[in-house]
Amino acid sequence: MEFQQMTSFVAVAEENNFSRAARRLRIAQSSVSLQLKRLERELGVQLVSRASQPVRLTPAGEAFLGEVRQVLDLAGQAVEEARGVAAGRAGTIRVGFNFVAGRLVLPATLRRMHAEHPSLNVELTCMHSGPQLRALADGELDVALVFGAQQRRGWRSMPVLRVELVAMVDKRHRWARRDAVGFRELAGQRCVLFGREMCPAMYDEIQSAAARTGTRLDIVEEINDPLATAVAVRTRQVVGFTSAPRWDQSAAAGLVTVPLVGPVPTLPVHAVWRADRAPGPVEAFLRCLNATRVRKGVRSA
Incomplete structure (x- = not known):
């Protein structure tokens, strides 16, 4: 049973005339007759x-008409849903984000999404950058908000903002009252750092700053959980690293963040997506993200 056969039948049934049905469908009357036969x-x-x-209509035609109308209505709804998804008006988009993106840009982006695309559902997952990138590669995310630009074939990225990395110490540490600490001073301190697989961009930026200044970092342990890092900093008097936007959380845990200078290590946050994903929902999200990414106190990437 073909779509054109059903539309021809419904037109004849509603117009009670083959010629009027043909004019309504904008096809030849002979075509309407052929489709119905x-x-x-x-x-x-x-x-x-x-x-x-x-x-x-015959009795069989009367019974068939109601069923055909339901089929055509469902087909019409399917067409509209498909067009809505393609245009970014409907569907679902899966977005991964890290702490910084979740705090600085995502809330305003989601408010704009809800206002401009109320039929577009956003599924959110908070993850470190490394796991986000793996999920994106596996097709489990549509957009990843991660630290660092990504240069992969078939991937696209958009800079969102840039944040500073700071040293994190216990409030009893001798640096706790310092306005800033020179990066070279880290050479005399025991440090903990995220493993590269969890946050490649942060790991690389800190190691790059160390190489540029000739600083040999004493990394006593790699810890991949922020809460575990905070516990280590408080109890073992080691120096940790975090992004400046995490300051409130660190302070609440009895920690202090101290700016690093000479150089100031910074991290860009990028929106990353695969070029082969559904363009409509992704483009709609990126438009809203781009419109809200400039925030007070945050430097654009």
Whole structure:
């Protein structure tokens, strides 16, 4: 049973006339007649009585009409949903984000999304940058908000903002009252750092700053959980690293963040997506993100 056969049947049933049905469908009358004959042959029943004027439905045609209308209505809804997804008006987009993006840009982006695309559902997952990138590669995320630009074939990225990295110490540490600490001073301190697999950009930026200043970092342990890092900093008097936007959380845990200078290590946050993903929802999210990414106190990437 073909779509054109059903639309021809419904038009004849509603117009009670082949010529008017043809004009409504903007096709030749002979085509309407042919489609209806094919439908009747396929079903094995007569749907209309051609002997009467106007054309009347047979009992089988009356029963079939209601079912066909439901099918066409569902088909129309499916077409509109498909068009809505393609245009970014409907569907679901899966977004991963890190702490910084979740605090600085995501709330305003989601408010704009809700206002401009109320039928577009956003599924959120908070993850470190490394796991986000793996999920994006595996097709489990549509957009990842991560530290660092990503240069991969078939991937696209958009800079969102840039944040500073700071040293994190216990409030009893001798640096706790300092306005800033020179990066070279880290050479005399025991440090903990995220493993590269969890946050490649942060790991690389700190190691790069160390190389530029000729500083040998004493990394006593790699810890991949922020809470575990905070516990280590408080109890073992080691120096940790975090992004400046985490300051409130660190302070609440009895920690202090101290700016690093000479150089100041910084991290860009990028929105990353795969070029082969559904363009409509992704483009809608990126437009809203781009419109809200400039925040007070945050430097654009």
